[in-house]
Amino acid sequence: MDHLSNDQKLSNATCTRCTSQQCVRFGSNRGGTQRYICKECGRTFTPDPARRGISAERAEQIKTLIANGHPITKVTRLLKVSPKTVYKVIRAAEQPKVSDQQED
Numbered sequence: 024m025d026h027l028s029n030d031q032k033l034s035n036a037t038c039t040r041c042t043s044q045q046c047v048r049f050g051s052n053r054g055g056t057q058r059y060i061c062k063e064c065g066r067t068f069t070p071d072p073a074r075r076g077i078s079a080e081r082a083e084q085i086k087t088l089i090a091n092g093h094p095i096t097k098v099t100r101l102l103k104v105s106p107k108t109v110y111k112v113i114r115a116a117e118q119p120k121v122s123d124q125q126e127d
Contacts, residue, residue, distance in 0.1 A: 040066045040114060077108060085112045 036046040039063035049060035058068045077085075081102065088098045089121055095109050 027122055036068075036070050038064060038066055039068045039070075040064050048072050077104065077112075081117075086116055089113060 033045075034046050034048060036059045037044060038046055038059075041064045042062060043061050043063040045062040046059045047062060049058045051057055052069060052072075054073050056069050056071070056073055058067055058069050081104070083100055084102060085104070085108075088101065089095070089109070089112075093101075095106055097110050098104075099106050
């Protein structure tokens with residue numbers, strides 16, 4: 024790649040496309056996670072992207088509050104989450120797990 028100088032230090036990151044070890048630091052994403060660029064194929068990537076979404080503990084808090092009869096608007100205010108997040112947790116809790124289904 025022409026735009027990469029030879030004096031840039033190679034990192035221990037592995038390219039997600041070509042599995043090359045010839046990768047150098049290439050800035051950071053919005054979350055502050057280090058980005059890399061592969062000197063072989065030019066791909067930019069984040070080796071370990073941050074997990075998005077809510078934690079399992081927060082989902083349990085939502086389920087508990089809803090089960091105790093709190094309205095969704097109160098849950099959103101208390102836990103500082105969006106109503107969409109609350110609905111997703113409720114929907115996920117209502118769906119039976121694959122291991123819970125019995126085969127006949």
